[in-house]
Amino acid sequence: KAPPTLKERIPFVSNTIQYLTDCGTFLDRVSETFKTTNTNIVKFYLAGTPAYIVAGTANVQRMLRTVDSLDGNFLNLLLMDKFWGMSHSEIDKFAQDHSGRGKTALPGTEGTPPEQRIWHSHDQLYVEFLSKHKYIDALADSFYRLFNERLDRQSKDEWQTVEVFRFLQTAMTESAIISLFGSQIVDLNPDIIEAYYAFDRIANKLAWGFPKFVQPKNVAARERLHDMSKRHIDSAWKNFDWDGPDADSVWEPHFGSRLSRETAKWFRERGFSSYAAAGHTLSTLFGLNGNTVPITTWALITITRDPVLLQAVREEAESTYVVDPATGVRRIDPQKLVSLPLLQSIYIEMMRMHVSFNITRRATQQVVIDGYVIPKGAIVQTCAQIAHFEEDVWGVEGHPASEFWAYRHVKVADVVDEKTGEVVGQKKQFAMKGRPSSFFPFGGGHVMCPGRHFAKQEIMLAIAIIVTKFDIEFVEWTELDGTRRERQAEDDRRYAGFVAISPDGDMRIRWKRRW
Ligand code: HEM
Numbered sequence: 001k002a003p004p005t006l007k008e009r010i011p012f013v014s015n016t017i018q019y020l021t022d023c024g025t026f027l028d029r030v031s032e033t034f035k036t037t038n039t040n041i042v043k044f045y046l047a048g049t050p051a052y053i054v055a056g057t058a059n060v061q062r063m064l065r066t067v068d069s070l071d072g073n074f075l076n077l078l079l080m081d082k083f084w085g086m087s088h089s090e091i092d093k094f095a096q097d098h099s100g101r102g103k104t105a106l107p108g109t110e111g112t113p114p115e116q117r118i119w120h121s122h123d124q125l126y127v128e129f130l131s132k133h134k135y136i137d138a139l140a141d142s143f144y145r146l147f148n149e150r151l152d153r154q155s156k157d158e159w160q161t162v163e164v165f166r167f168l169q170t171a172m173t174e175s176a177i178i179s180l181f182g183s184q185i186v187d188l189n190p191d192i193i194e195a196y197y198a199f200d201r202i203a204n205k206l207a208w209g210f211p212k213f214v215q216p217k218n219v220a221a222r223e224r225l226h227d228m229s230k231r232h233i234d235s236a237w238k239n240f241d242w243d244g245p246d247a248d249s250v251w252e253p254h255f256g257s258r259l260s261r262e263t264a265k266w267f268r269e270r271g272f273s274s275y276a277a278a279g280h281t282l283s284t285l286f287g288l289n290g291n292t293v294p295i296t297t298w299a300l301i302t303i304t305r306d307p308v309l310l311q312a313v314r315e316e317a318e319s320t321y322v323v324d325p326a327t328g329v330r331r332i333d334p335q336k337l338v339s340l341p342l343l344q345s346i347y348i349e350m351m352r353m354h355v356s357f358n359i360t361r362r363a364t365q366q367v368v369i370d371g372y373v374i375p376k377g378a379i380v381q382t383c384a385q386i387a388h389f390e391e392d393v394w395g396v397e398g399h400p401a402s403e404f405w406a407y408r409h410v411k412v413a414d415v416v417d418e419k420t421g422e423v424v425g426q427k428k429q430f431a432m433k434g435r436p437s438s439f440f441p442f443g444g445g446h447v448m449c450p451g452r453h454f455a456k457q458e459i460m461l462a463i464a465i466i467v468t469k470f471d472i473e474f475v476e477w478t479e480l481d482g483t484r485r486e487r488q489a490e491d492d493r494r495y496a497g498f499v500a501i502s503p504d505g506d507m508r509i510r511w512k513r514r515w
Helices: 014-021 023-037 057-065 074-082 088-095 118-129 133-151 164-181 184-188 192-200 203-208 216-239 258-269 274-289 292-304 307-318 341-354 452-469
Strands: 041-046 049-054 160-163 321-323 330-332 355-363 367-369 372-374 379-383 410-416 423-430 470-478 498-500 506-513
Touching: 014 023, 014 041, 014 203, 023 041, 023 355, 049 057, 057 355, 057 367, 057 379, 074 088, 074 203, 074 355, 088 118, 118 258, 133 164, 133 258, 133 452, 160 164, 164 184, 164 192, 164 258, 164 274, 164 292, 164 452, 164 506, 184 216, 192 216, 192 274, 203 216, 203 498, 216 258, 216 274, 258 274, 274 292, 292 307, 292 341, 292 452, 292 470, 292 498, 292 506, 307 341, 307 452, 330 452, 341 355, 341 410, 341 423, 341 452, 452 470
Parallel strands: 049 379
Antiparallel strands: 041 049, 160 506, 321 330, 355 379, 355 498, 367 372, 410 423, 470 506
């Protein structure tokens, strides 16, 4: 059987151009084709390569579980060239390793020597230093302290106006970068935030877009940030004492977190250049900020527009403050925070509605999905922007999937007395409305965002700190340059298909510190 094809005016050309330049509209057309053809698979050509977009729980599960014949490293290899700036021989070290990321080598590659299992050992950096409590807590602690410091510079006596997105782009980004990469990266590169956002705006085009020679300005934006990352790596290698007391510390100023330090070492020990290591930093900067800042912005915009919701979130967040017995200082308990029902529900809604990521695999052999044969070499994708809005998965009476609803993932449960078995009250609980196979802002299967645990803490901390620390009022909508506009902020669809979608405008608020 041949699946329905996505119509195009100029065969092999029009769909590719729209995918590369306006992925949001492209995905709307894919959704429409699913509806009109009553199928869950659509074929098109992406730069001459057959590509299939699949939807529906069963197809998504099949796609994510078919690890041996649908290769998830394909996107990373693309980014190594377009983002990391690695040489072909360096990329080959990854490309030649077909043994997979898991502990056990994939069937047929069992004899791969450990030192050539490059995907697996690279992945172990994340397993060890971005997933274990000790390191996530250290990152979250550092972010908490640095972000609070920046907010404490705001006035307690007078109302001040700020634009939400613009403010977070500085305060959150700087706090997250210092937490992961140390303070030296910012000291050495005072313009790094500005350089990062110049890159962030064009990253999508560089990854999927036209050849580098037709976008020299975009390449220059990448190189500027790459140079800054390289300056940082070189300086860290020169100044860090590997035999000193900080060798195993969770944070020090040169490399920053243990993840950053061990990653630099990993690259050097395997013979990669400092340029490649700097490219890896650049790519991680994108993972670190490209999603968390827009998602937090959307959350604050959404909460601020609704004073009743703002008050409910504030009360919930205030319940997580504890007094640190060691210092006597009042602070948020992050473990309490990440289990709050309303705030978690809002976090999930923001990720559901504003992350538009196309999970991408390449078929290394023929596979069958939904009864259709997908040939070797084809690209297979499934799209968060489609799955996250499926009405039968997410819709609730009065609250269609297309709309934000703060309480979509909250349920009210009975509180039962353990001794008597009697119902003694009710409490709110977080309960995800949809299934995991319909929700994949972090990617899926064996290729998933390794920063997801920290991301959740960072986003929820940033929201909770702001709503508890400030009285906030909406003033007006603005363009991104700060000029006034009538229209509220909407998704900037240039980011679609690749990452969390930034707002196309900003919200000016006035705020005053409450303490
Ligand atoms: C809302 C927040 C975030 C979202 C929605 C997000 C989403 C994603 C997605 C969709 C991928 C690609 C997965 C794939 O290839 O299929 C990814 C990869 C990655 N993310 Fe995140 N991310 C977030 C936050 C973070 C944070 C805070 C970090 C911190 C370091 C991070 C680090 C990374 C890295 C290093 C990769 C590449 C992993 C690899 O080598 O395969 N992300 N992220």
